[in-house]
Amino acid sequence: MSSILPPSTRVWWNQPLDRVEGTWIAIALIWCLAMFFMMPYWHIFGKQNLSNEAYRITAEAYSKKTQEMVDKFTVRTETELKVPVVRPPAGSDVYMIARLWQWWPILELEKGQAYRLHLSSMDYMHSFSLQPENLNIQVVPGYEGVYTITPTRAGKYSVVCNEFCGIGHHTMVSNLYVVEKGQGGAGDDSGKDNGEHKNERGEK
Numbered sequence: 033m034s035s036i037l038p039p040s041t042r043v044w045w046n047q048p049l050d051r052v053e054g055t056w057i058a059i060a061l062i063w064c065l066a067m068f069f070m071m072p073y074w075h076i077f078g079k080q081n082l083s084n085e086a087y088r089i090t091a092e093a094y095s096k097k098t099q100e101m102v103d104k105f106t107v108r109t110e111t112e113l114k115v116p117v118v119r120p121p122a123g124s125d126v127y128m129i130a131r132l133w134q135w136w137p138i139l140e141l142e143k144g145q146a147y148r149l150h151l152s153s154m155d156y157m158h159s160f161s162l163q164p165e166n167l168n169i170q171v172v173p174g175y176e177g178v179y180t181i182t183p184t185r186a187g188k189y190s191v192v193c194n195e196f197c198g199i200g201h202h203t204m205v206s207n208l209y210v211v212e213k214g215q216g217g218a219g220d221d222s223g224k225d226n227g228e229h230k231n232e233r234g235e236k
């Protein structure tokens with residue numbers, strides 16, 4: 033029978049279940065349940081399903097909060113786009129914006145300190161993927177996700193968007209720094225325009 037044609041018997045749901053059909057329903061059900069219970073399992077024993085809080089927020093309100101943190105704690109800028117590198121106090125709330133096609137700003141965190149990482153999108157769905165940790169967080173417009181994180185290893189991490197978000201998706205990459213206590217700060221680099229911070233669009 034083709035699905036284009038109407039069923040030959042109108043009351044099809046009273047017909048006995050075919051063995052093959054029943055088997056496939058059972059397989060699908062068992063697999064669904066396996067996947068369902070993997071979620072709490074990964075939460076407890078893995079790193080991918082983090083505890084989170086989520087709040088409704090507008091893009092404007094979220095970008096304002098992020099801007100405030102950037103204005104206070106920028107230590108340098110990076111790349112020709114002058115993306116601010118922000119070093120907020122240990123244990124504080126830190127903010128990152130996801131948007132087409134950029135992460136903003138770059139965070140510099142201290143090893144061994146717990147931070148409340150806030151993530152929100154200005155436009156579409158993005159996803160915060162921290163490499164090489166393989167930590168994945170969905171970033172949703174209209175919501176502010178808050179995750180308590182404690183970096184355990186110093187170094188330079190990559191932040192990659194792993195939710196396909198359009199033509200520039202592959203360029204939506206950034207960094208996140210974790211430094212030992214007392215290190216980092218206004219180290220290297222390109223920008224050297226401290227005290228003259230630009231807003232998120234790169235304007236003054």
Ligand SMILES: [Cu+2]
Binds near residue numbers: 133158195196204
């Ligand atoms: Cu993206």
